[in-house]
Amino acid sequence: MTSSDQRGPLAPEDVTADSPFTLPGFFDALAADTLYGAVCEECDNAMVPPRPACYACGSRSVVATEQPRSGHVVSYTEVRTAPPAFADRAPYSVAVVELDSGARLTGRVDAAYEDLAVDQPVELVVREPTDEERAAALSYEADWPVHVFEVR
Structure with a gap:
């Protein structure tokens, strides 16, 4: 897996439509042949599609990372x-x-x-x-x- 430079949004107003942390952004990346997930930097939980917060521990410290197919x-x-x-x-x-x-x-x-x-x-x-x-x-x-x- 390779990591992108895309960190999870820290506030709701930081979530934009082109972000991989939204469904439109996720599907835009998928159309460009990249399957993104979010990986929590606190507990290593991986989530596909990416979420702006970890649903395992609640942390907003997540990074968009290319996932295996x-x-x-x-x-x-x-x-x-x-x-x-x-x-x-x-x-x-x-x-x-x-x-x-x-x-x-x-x-x-x-x-x-x-x-x-x-x-x-x-x-x-x-x-x-x-x-x-x-x-x-x-x-x-x-x-x-x-x-x-x-x-x-």
Whole structure:
């Protein structure tokens, strides 16, 4: 992992839309092929997407750090009743993945439910949203990239 020069905001007014500590900033970085997380300098907790404060110890001493894309499945489920815009994709798998840094990220998995297992290694891939995904997204999310885990 490489560290950026981006320290966590110390006050709410320091949080700007382009900061990796906001969802727009996180997805802008992801679109530029960088997966950011925040690492707490007090307790070493890693959080993806980055947060301006550590949810483990409450410290605001966090640094935006590039995260690995590899990890393993911690928990998974199958979505059988999808939102209307994605009903034709059901069933599909969703997992909580612990990245090699220890941070956890939830996302779709490009595998059938019956082919998944706890501790299974996966890799995060990022792609442009399809027209269907853009149409289903909120206006400010329409151009955000889509992340999906692939089984290694």
